[in-house]
Amino acid sequence: MFTVLSVTRNSIPRSFTRTTLFKQVRSNAKIGSSLSSTFSTSSPVNMSGAKQLVQKEIQDNFVMVFSKSYCPYCSATKKLFSELESKLEDGKKYKVIELDQIDEGSDIQAYIAQEYGQRTVPQVFINQEFIGGNSDVQALKGEKLNEKLKAAKKA
Numbered sequence: 001m002f003t004v005l006s007v008t009r010n011s012i013p014r015s016f017t018r019t020t021l022f023k024q025v026r027s028n029a030k031i032g033s034s035l036s037s038t039f040s041t042s043s044p045v046n047m048s049g050a051k052q053l054v055q056k057e058i059q060d061n062f063v064m065v066f067s068k069s070y071c072p073y074c075s076a077t078k079k080l081f082s083e084l085e086s087k088l089e090d091g092k093k094y095k096v097i098e099l100d101q102i103d104e105g106s107d108i109q110a111y112i113a114q115e116y117g118q119r120t121v122p123q124v125f126i127n128q129e130f131i132g133g134n135s136d137v138q139a140l141k142g143e144k145l146n147e148k149l150k151a152a153k154k155a
Contacts, residue, residue, distance in 0.1 A: 047114070050107035054115075058125045062092035062153055066108060066123040068100040073134035074122040080137065087149055128154045 058064050063081055067074035078096055085094045099105030099121065113119035116130045124131040126148045131137055140148065 046104070046107040047111055050104055050111040051115075053104065054108055054111055057095065057097065058128050060093070061095040061125075062088060062127055063094040063149070064125040065094075065096045066112060066121060067096050067098055068121045069098045070100065071121055073120075077122045077124060077134045077137050080141065084145070084149060087146070089150070092149075092153055127151055
């Protein structure tokens with residue numbers, strides 16, 4: 001059961017921030033940590049297709065980036081890998097999938113969140129290993145990242 005809350009700007013005390021309002025609504029609704037899963041639109045069938053697609057792309061591409069075209073963090077990651085792409089040996093491919101430009105994008109993002117624990121983008125895989133997001137990639141920048149890019153491709 002959901003409670004509809006009607007709020008006007010004048011009815012909220014100045015000390016009441018959006019965060020405290022959200023916390024109050026969330027606690028009143030008694031949905032706690034299940035809030036994000038309540039609004040998921042992915043069905044088990046869609047998740048199965050997303051799982052197959054994600055696993056295939058990770059296996060087929062040495063560097064796989066799941067991105068959104070408008071995201072500045074994704075842009076920074078893509079720029080870095082575009083610069084490093086020439087260092088990839090033959091047979092090692094770099095690919096980006098823009099989740100906001102394909103129909104399955106939300107299902108793919110939901111699957112990666114479920115499987116790897118990260119919902120934000122970019123989501124980066126190198127040699128079938130989940131690296132994380134832009135801050136994780138930037139932290140590897142330099143010798144550590146070059147080592148990962150030079151490693152033998154997993155079968």
